[in-house]
Structure formats: C-alpha cells, structure tokens
Amino acid sequence: MTLSVLRRGRRRPDGGSPRRTRSFISKAIASVAAAAAVLFVGASSSAAADPYAEPLTGRANFSSSFQHGMVRVDGGQLHYVKGGSGPALVLLHGWPQTWWAWHNVMPALARNHTVIAFDLPGLGDSSSFATGYDKVTTAKRIRQAVNALGHRQVSILAHDVGVLVAYPYAREFPNEVTRIAVLDSTLSGFGLEDAYTLSFHFLFNAAPAPIPERILDDKDVPTYLGMIFDFSVNRAAIDREVYYRFYRDPADRTAGYNYYRAYAGDAENNRANASRRLTMPVLAMGSAATFGPAVAGSFRQVADDVREVVAPDSGHFIPEENPQFLVSCVNLFTGVTATPPSADLANCAA
Secondary structure (H helix, E strand, O other): OOEOOOOOOOOOOOOOOOOOOOOHHHHHHHHHHHHHHHHHHOHHHHHHHOOOOOEOOEEOOOOOOEEEEEEEEOOEEEEEEEEEOOOEEEEEOOOOOOHHHHOOOHHHHOOOOEEEEEOOOOOOOOOOOOOOOOHHHHHHHHHHHHHHOOOOOEEEEEEOHHHHHHHHHHHHOHHHEEEEEEEOOOEOOEEHHHHHHHOOHHHHHHOOOOHHHHHOOHHHHHHHHHHHHOOOOOHHHOOHHHHHHHHOOHHHHHHHHHHHHOHHHHHHHHHHOOOOOEOOOEEEEEEOOOOOOHHHHHHOOOEOOEEEEEEOOOOOOHHHHOHHHHHHHHHHHOOOOOOOOOHHHHHHOO
C-alpha cells in the first residue's frame, strides 16, 4: 500500500499511470528515496515515523474508523476519506489544503454522521482535471462522487474555496441538501472581491497561465503558503508540512490557480442566479480574526435562513485552530445536541 505523503505521482483521469510535470530523474530520485526509507524503517513503522502518513486507499492511519478510497467522476477520479454512520455529511476543504484540514474534527463528527471528506478535483490525491474549475462544474463532480458512494441526501460543511463549491451544490440541487455550514469565506459576487485588497494572493493566483506557474517554483512553496497559513491565530495548529508536500507538485499549484482564475465567472454566475434563494438552513461562520460576521452578510443575499456565528480564538483555519468549537456548533446545527453550552454557540442551534 502506497503512502500518499510519500507518493509523488498523480493518478491520471483514466486511472492509468501517474502523470506529473516533474522530470523523470526527479521522480526517480524521489521514488528511490521513499523506497529506501520504507525498507529501512519497515512498513509497519512508517506511520509512526511520519504522523501524516496516510494510504491512498484502505484503512486510515489517523483514525481506524475511516477508510480512504477513489471514486470515478466525469474527467477523472476523486479521493475521499469516509467513516461513521448516520446522515451523510460532506466536507469540502479550501486552498491551499487537502482533506487533512478536517482530520481533527472528523472522528467526533462521525459519531453521529457518515462523514465523507473529499480532496477537491485537482488537489491532494484527486486526479488532475484539464478543465472545469468553475464552482458549478466542481459542485457537479462532488455530487457525482457522493451519488456513486451511495448517498443522495447530504449536509455540507465547507471552508474557504469549499464554500464557493457548497453554494452552487445547494442551489442547483436543493432537494438533495438538508443544510450547509460555511466557514470563513464570502461568496464571489457577494463580498469576496472586497477581500482582494487584504492579500495579494487573490490576484496572483488568478493571473493568466503561465504567469504564477513560472514565478513560483517548488522551493518557494513553504514561503508562499507559509504566508497564507499565517492568517491564523493558533499558527502551530496548522500541519503545514502536509500541504507543502502536495503543493510542491506543479499540478496541484496549477489546479489551485485555476480555482482562482474561475472567480470572475463564478461571480457572474452567482449574481445571475441569486434569485434562486437557498431555503435550507445555512450556518455562516467567520473567525473572529478574519471574516467574522461578513460570511453571514454575504449569504443573506442568496439565502433565507442564515445563522450568524463568529468563531472565537481562531484565524482563517477554523477546523484546525478551534476544532472543539466547530464540532460543538455543527452538532447543534444538525440537531445532535439541543442546548448551547455557551452564548457564542447560541446561533448554531437547529
């Protein structure tokens, strides 16, 4: 079984051999180094030596109650991590992260839900996709994967770019989405553009190819992504090395840029469809240090039932910086618990 943090190849959309833009020599060196490491420490001790080691398929290391898998969708395959029982809860991460962003909250959420955390198309262990990084197409791919895994009715918990995908999923398939919880992002066309002046990465990532691809190389990833992860209050809570490993891959970086390159079109689509208002409950959570109440303000322009929550003691990366608050809020929002234990959780209640 290949460990995803050591695996340097991306599965092709057709399920064939890995397809990367790295040179053959670089891949060969990485493969030899990884093989030597495994032979030296033994397969059974790999996860212990590297706390971030996870398989591409099979039982998860971070929690034995979860399974990794791959599911085919139009244009490629999506990697997912699934566990628990009960109503389906789909987790959608943001940029520059992977499904791992949720690993601190997944075991607790799985006590009452079937939790399915995806790597967004083109990111993490999911396939590279040539096109389709607009959020409507991305939402349709996620839905296709959800259906292939045997689920139709879902709730969605999303962060950052995942928020921009959760909205059209709920809008286009309202009878299939029970409720959505969106974390620390406003919507394209409804406030996200106001954040562009706060960090240059919005426009840098959206620059036409190959401008960012040629400016930022593998060795620059920790510096660039480190700046993004510093939009946190609890900086030590972010497992940066996990994300550095994936985004050192040029294919992941280009996919990330393509999500941003689609923002202008996403904004146009969102504004054109704003009259198709969401009627399911929307939990709109911003962190106290970043978007705060702006998330709810954005969603009130497209949804009827918006619950405004501000996450304390957290920057942008709420699932990692304050996982207990998030779990408590989601359990209230989904009706697992009935009484808010504190005032800052009051608006989470179903």
